[in-house]
Amino acid sequence: MKKFRSVSGIFMLVFALFIATAFAEDPEERMNKLEETVKKQEKTIEQQQKTVDSLKEEMEKQKASLESDVSSASLQTGGLFGGSSLTNPNISVVLNTFMYSSSLKNEELDQRGIPGFTRGGIERRRGFNLEAAELFFFASVDPYFTMYTTIPITEDGTEVEEAYVVTTSLPAGFQIKGGKFKGGFSRLNAQHPHVWDFTDIALPYRAFLGNEGLGGEKGVQLTYLPSLPVYTLLGAEVLQGESNLLFGPDAGSGPHAFSFFVKSSLDTSDNSTLYLGPSVLFGKTKNTGLVPGSVPDLGAEVRGDSALYGFEMVWKWKPSSQQGFILQSEYLYLSQEGDLKDFGATIVEPLVRRQDGFYVQANYRMNRWRIGGRYDRLALFSDAFKLAGTEQDLGSTPWRATGSLEFIPSEFSRIRLQYTHDRSARDGRENNEVIAQFIVGIGAHAGHAF
Amino acid sequence: MRKLILIFLMSVFASVAHAEARLNVVTTLPWIGSLAQELGKDRVSVTTLVKANQDPHMLEAKPSMILAARKADIILYNGLDLEIGYLPLILVASKNPAIMPGRPGNCDCSRFVRVIDKPATVDRGMGDVHPLGNPHYHFSPGNILKVAEGMAAALADLDQANADFYRANFEAFAVKLREKRKQWSSLPLNGKRFIAYHRLFEYLAADFGFRIIGYVEPKPGIPPSAAHIERLIEDMKRSRPDGILTTGIYGKKEAESLSAKTGVRVIVLPNDAGAGKGTDDWFSFMDAALTSLR
Secondary structure, X not given: OHHHHHHHHHHHHHHHHHHHHXXXXXXXXXXXXXXXHHHHHXXXXXXXXXXXXXXXXXXXXHHHHHHHHHHHHOOOOOOOOOOOOOOOOEEEEEEEEEEEEEOOOHHHHHOXXXXXXXXXXXXXXXXXXXXXXXXXXXXXXEOOEEEEEEEEEEOOEEOOOEEEEEEOOOOOOEEEEEEEEEOOOOOHHHOOHHHOOOOOOOHHHHHHOOEEEEOEEEEEEEEEOOOOOOEEEEEEEEEOOOOOOOOOOOOOOOOOEEEEEEEEEEEOOOOEEEEEEEEEEEEEEEXXXXXXXXXXXXOEXXXXXXXXXXXXXXXXXXXXXXXEEEEEEEEEEEEEEEEEEEOOXXXXXXXXXXXXXXXXXXEEEXXXXXXXXXXXXXXXXXXXXXXXXXXXXXXXXXEEEEEEEEEEEEOOEEEXXXXXEXXXXXXXXXXXXXXXXXXXXXXOOOOOOO | OHHHHHHHHHHHHHHHHHHHHOEEEEEOOXXXXXXXXXXXXXXXXXXXXXXXXOOOOXXXXXXXXHHHHHOOOEEEEOOOOXXXXXXXXXXXXXXXXXXXXXOOOEEEHHHHOOOOOOOOOOOHHHOOOOOOOOOOHHXXXXXXXXXXXXXXXXXXXXXXXXXXXXXXXXXXXXXXHXXXXXXXXXXXXXXXXXXXXXXXXXXXXXXXXXXXXXXXXXXXXXXXXXXXXXXHHHXXXXXXXXXXXXXXXXXXXXXXXXXXXXXXXXXXXXXXXXXXXXXXXXXHXXXXXXXXXX
């Protein structure tokens, strides 16, 4: 133990001596040495930093080139209608169903035509009704065409209401639509029933074209959108003419209905747009839709030439996605000349019709609620129905007034409550209707035209 | 009369000749227009279809938009199905084959973007979900750099005489963006927690390190019910978020009533370039958005 103490004592002494000699060296020289070392280290660090920086830069570059590889790899776009629809077209189903109540009985509704315009009654039944479950399919065909089909499924079966292609590659503002489609004459005609602002079509349409308007017609449409300062669309159509009220499948041996239309539009402010234009639909007529005839089972047939002139006007104001106002009005004027053949009385008499009608409607939306009103009326300026040169007295002026309230949970569903006071039958008997309608859609549905 | 016709024809030719001189660029959203203007300067004439105060989800294809698309040499759009309700209609109705998908005149800006929030399953019961991912990437500087690069390439591809001009403008844009990003990254946003009205700020949160811990909308595009608000208020009392984020175009009223009940402040961000004072271009829009978050 003693020995250890003495050894450590010697070690301590040597250490103390060493330190003493170290400090005994010139301190200035030491400082210089230290400074030099620090400087050397600084230089190394600097060099290392440079290497790190250049490495970083290189990495960034590599990353960037990788990223641009990623972006060029995802160059394929989603296609015209978005998403991917290579193997399947876009499909949607729109259900249009309503509950109907009326102050008239079902048999009375059946017989409720508009004398001098149409003998077609009201097809709705008191209670639950299924208007249709409409199937829509659409997709790009190839770089030159897109195709659309509308197949309403009703309780009576299915029909091809629309099936047509539209060109997408014609130059200079031209476009051709061909197949079976809702034509460009006037406004409500081209819209599907689920887009209408009210459950039923306006009175002039029902009177001149039928309960669903002209509907789908087979034919070809050419439209031209010139590059003008103001939106002006020009269109012409050649149609088969199978409507059973204005034309008729056997009225001509080939296509026998034609239309011309102009649609013009101007933004009246950032939030509002005016849309208007004249159109005409004319052709040969041969059908039994006009009057029941002296023996209703046998009927009466109109043969001749018809021209229906229309003027549409829409003004929309949409200050935000939650609020909007639409004012819409159309005027239709029919000029028809021909013969009326009464099968019951077996007589043929010359027939001249100069009749008109109009409607005006307004809708206001706030958040999920929308209210609307409509007034439609026939025989506004002209009410000529001349049979064998004699003016016929067909009764009082047909008119209706409609109010509606809608709740819109989302853009895919709509609940509508509608009341209509209907005096269109010209016999003084009114029809008071209340309709609760539910429209829902699933699937990919194409946006609606303005 | 003949003189009048002559004057009319001459003015038509003059306007045609004038239009020829510049590339006609049509964009859907204002920020895209701002970028196109920045890259094309005086060689392009930019028409923007959507106004900054309009909800880009819910728009109608107005005829004036169709007419603009008719005259377009190139259409630049956000993509990811944001404009699905009106853009397909505008493209088809424009009768302008140059801007159809697959052509150089059709530029979907989302293809240059790293998309986030892409849902694994989609059902409309989930609300207005974007199946291709969150489309509001204009809040993301990193993605915007890529978009600007792609946009410059698209312009150069279409207008090769000015290709170098567009590329040089992109370089200048990239430099400016780098400077700006330095500034923005010094903002103390990291770790902040917010409530948002709509899923609009996900890219902003990802890029600047803050979190969005709840939404006023129960599902995208679905207005909140009373029960949902009740629950949210309870959550917010516990979590004390740094603010309620919304924009001027929707959700402001709901956010304000929520603020009154919880004492958490409302922060109104611009939704796009041009929404509010001093947000004329994309840079000032981002400046305004980010400084409002501080």
